[in-house]
Amino acid sequence: MLEPPGEHRRRSGKSPAPAYRQDPDAGPSPAGRRSRRGRARWPWAAAGLVLMVLCLVGGCVAVVAGIANEGGEDADREVAVSYEVEGTAGEVSITYLDHDLGMARETAAGLPWRRDVLIESFGTMVSLIAVNDGDGGEVTCRILIGGRLVSEQTSTGPYASAGCSGAAGGE
Secondary structure, rough: OOOOOOOOOOOOOOOOOOOOOOOOOOOOOOOOOEEEOOOOHHHHHHHHHHHHHHHHHHHHHHHHHHHHHHHHHOOOOOEEEEEEEOOOOEEEEEEEEOOOOEEEEEEEOOOOOOEEEEOOOOOEEEEEEEEEEOOOOEEEEEEEEEEEEEEEEEEOOOOOOEEEEEOOOOO
């Protein structure tokens, strides 16, 4: 007698033994959901994820607090700012931020020109603009903070302007 494909009977009448042995206590094991002992793994994965997020947030808060504290220590110190303008122009109009961070202006200034100002606010922007007269020529502006060059620009021509800016106390 011919048997259909896939079916096989032993002569003894018993069904064939499975090719592998399964742990009778484990029950069915969907991939990745339960361990050998039958406990769920997802609570541990969720706890690990929450712990990583807390560490990341805590690290960011520590960095921001450190920066804010560092800035707070230097907020009251005075910073020496030197404004310089030089060039070949006959006369220039100069605008800059003075010691109380108000705009100061000098018209028909001769070159070279220099002002030394003490700024009391750490991290405040400083600015200098020099504009040629109608005769033209070259004009260069320069800002030095604590003797260190922060900004420099040169322009040429009638009514040409050179503008410089930087942060007072910034590194």
